[in-house]
Amino acid sequence: MTQGRTPGWITAIGMMSGTSLDGVDAALIETDGVEVRRLDQSVFVPYAPELRERMRACFGNRSATNSEHVVADDLTQVHVDAVNMLLEKSGMTPGDIGVIGFHGQTVFHEPASGLTRQIGTPDMLADKTGIPVVADFRLADVAAGGEGAPLAPVYHAALMKSAGVEVPVAVLNIGGVSNVTWIGEGDDILAFDCGPGNARLDDWMLRHTGNPVDLNGATAASGKGDLMVEVKFLEDPYFDRVPPKSLDREDMAARIDGLVTEAKLGVSDGAATLANCTVAAIVAGVNHLPVAPKSWFVCGGGRHNHYVMETLASRLGVPVHSVDELDWDGDAVEAECFGYLAVRHLHGLPLSFPGTTGVPAPCCGGKLYTTKKAA
Numbered sequence: 001m002t003q004g005r006t007p008g009w010i011t012a013i014g015m016m017s018g019t020s021l022d023g024v025d026a027a028l029i030e031t032d033g034v035e036v037r038r039l040d041q042s043v044f045v046p047y048a049p050e051l052r053e054r055m056r057a058c059f060g061n062r063s064a065t066n067s068e069h070v071v072a073d074d075l076t077q078v079h080v081d082a083v084n085m086l087l088e089k090s091g092m093t094p095g096d097i098g099v100i101g102f103h104g105q106t107v108f109h110e111p112a113s114g115l116t117r118q119i120g121t122p123d124m125l126a127d128k129t130g131i132p133v134v135a136d137f138r139l140a141d142v143a144a145g146g147e148g149a150p151l152a153p154v155y156h157a158a159l160m161k162s163a164g165v166e167v168p169v170a171v172l173n174i175g176g177v178s179n180v181t182w183i184g185e186g187d188d189i190l191a192f193d194c195g196p197g198n199a200r201l202d203d204w205m206l207r208h209t210g211n212p213v214d215l216n217g218a219t220a221a222s223g224k225g226d227l228m229v230e231v232k233f234l235e236d237p238y239f240d241r242v243p244p245k246s247l248d249r250e251d252m253a254a255r256i257d258g259l260v261t262e263a264k265l266g267v268s269d270g271a272a273t274l275a276n277c278t279v280a281a282i283v284a285g286v287n288h289l290p291v292a293p294k295s296w297f298v299c300g301g302g303r304h305n306h307y308v309m310e311t312l313a314s315r316l317g318v319p320v321h322s323v324d325e326l327d328w329d330g331d332a333v334e335a336e337c338f339g340y341l342a343v344r345h346l347h348g349l350p351l352s353f354p355g356t357t358g359v360p361a362p363c364c365g366g367k368l369y370t371t372k373k374a375a
Contacts, residue, residue, distance in 0.1 A: 008032040008347065010098035011039075013086060013131070014339025015079055017105045017120075019176025019249040020198050020301055021055060022212070023047045024075075025335035026082040028090055033344040036158050041090045042332035045082040051075065052212075058107040058119060059250055068107075068119060075105055076121040080128045094130040101342030101366075102135040109149065109248040116148040122369040129371075134342035136367040141352045146359030149246035153181040153191035153356040154344075155337035160297075163326050170293035171323070173334060174198060174302020176249045178282055181356075182289045190290065191356040192243030195281025198302050199249050200256050201274040208267045217275065217307030223268030225276040229259045233277045239284045244358035278302070279311045286316070295319045297326060299333040341366065 009032045016025045023046035028039040047055070054071050061068065079102065087093065104120030122135035138148035156171040160183050171181040178197035182190040198213070205219065206212045214220055236252060238245070256277060260270050286292055295318055302308055303322045313320040323330045341351050350362035357363075 010343045010346065011092075011096060012099050012101060012339035012343050013083060013097055014101040014335045014337060014342065015082065016103050016335040016338055017075065017079070018300075018334065019106060020202055021047065021052050021176070022301065024078050024082045025332055026079070026086045027329070027332040027335040027339065028086065028092075029336045029339045031340050031343050033340070033347040033349045034158065035162075036155070036340055038328070038336065039090070040329065041086065042329055042335065043082055043085045043089060044331065045078055045085065047075070047078060051078070055105060055107075058105075060108060061117070062108055062110075062115060064119075072119040072121050073124060075119070076124050079120070079125055083125075083129045083131070097131045099339075099342045099346060100125065100129065100131050100133045101137075101338030101340070102133050103137060103338050104135060106249070109246065111142050111147045111246060114142060116142045122367075126369045126371045132371065133369040134345045134366045135369060137338065137341055137351060137365050140365035141357050141359050141363050144359050144363050146352055146357035146363060147244050147246040148357060150179040150181070150191050150193060150356065151341060151351055152179070152334060152337045153189050154351065154353070155333075155340045156181040157183050157187070157189050158340065159326075159328060159333075165297070165326070166294055168289075168291050168293050170289070170296045172282065172296050172298045173300040174278070174298060174308065175300040175334065176202070177247050178278060178302065180282065180285055182293065184290065188290075189353070189355055190243065192245045192285065192288065193247040194285040195238070195247065195278065196252055196256065197278055197300070198305075200253065201271060201278065203253075204260070204270055204274055208270070213301075214271050214275070214305065217305035219268050220271040220275040220305070220307040223266070223270070223272035225272040226263050226265060226269060229263050229265075229273050230276050230280050232259055234280055234284060239281065243288050244354075244356060246357070272307070275305065275308050276311065278308060279315060282312060283315045293318065295321065297321050297323045299323045299328065299330040301331070303330050
């Protein structure tokens with residue numbers, strides 16, 4: 001428990017392994033589940049290429065396989081390493097931390113069928129770190145009829161409330177999938193997945209260059225986007241669906257890959273086209289917002305792609321900023337979020353809402369895993 005805070009305030013570690021499959025982000029925050037104090041302490045531990053490929057092989061599995069259990073333990077060990085690195089960096093001990101928020105790795109997400117699957121071994125994480133763990137954040141929402149995603153909006157709203165930014169404003173996360181949180185007056189928020197984020201471009205780069213990312217968007221910037229591919233991409237019925245709505249990393253993958261292959265695009269032109277599709281999906285989402293945002297703030301790996309950021313600002317016609325301009329850590333926001341959600345779980349506060357996931361009523365979620373010593 002942090003000195004000088006009321007008993008409801010807890011120091012938490014949040015962890016995120018996103019659909020981009022780059023690695024594990026871990027970050028420290030202090031919160032009572034409503035207000036939040038960022039501690040500006042975070043680490044990133046990359047996945048080894050071999051583990052990344054084994055994780056990728058789990059995508060699309062509706063149920064667990066024998067090999068998946070090994071993958072789950074191996075990716076959890078990377079989370080253990082991240083916790084230890086973060087503790088060392090911050091000078092804290094396990095006893096200083098009240099809870100870990102552990103998202104795990106999403107491998108299948110089909111809420112219309114009542115299914116969302118995140119792999120990982122939360123009891124292993126609790127035992128190896130000596131810190132209680134909250135995991136399984138999405139299950140209750142999906143069971144109650146919600147989309148199970150996105151879950152970051154309540155954290156985005158909490159951060160933005162103290163930032164003094166004029167509303168309406170949008171917080172955009174561009175990870176493997178892109179999602180937006182629209183924040184209006186008072187507690188008015190709306191959120192949904194816009195479309196593919198980095199995933200399609202990352203996979204394209206890995207397949208054609210051996211690099212898992214288009215660093216700073218340089219390859220896309222050197223190419224010319226194919227407008228017809230973009231137009232056909234936007235014909236996907238997902239873009240007409242009224243939010244809240246969510247996507248799996250592999251949704252639209254076959255369609256986009258087919259369009260790009262049919263157009264016979266080279267590496268640079270393909271990268272530009274896929275980046276343009278990412279932007280087009282975000283811009284299309286504006287049609288579903290109550291009022292167009294006056295500004296956008298971007299977090300996640302996609303904000304490092306200069307081509308995406310510049311194209312997004314051009315097409316939206318309003319200021320587009322990195323959240324780093326608000327003194328947030330744009331690489332750690334999603335990890336911080338799950339520390340925040342873990343504390344909300346401990347305090348019995350809802351994680352999702354009708355306007356963020358479409359759940360019928362505000363929904364609590366998560367499951368607490370204690371260490372064997374605590375048990």
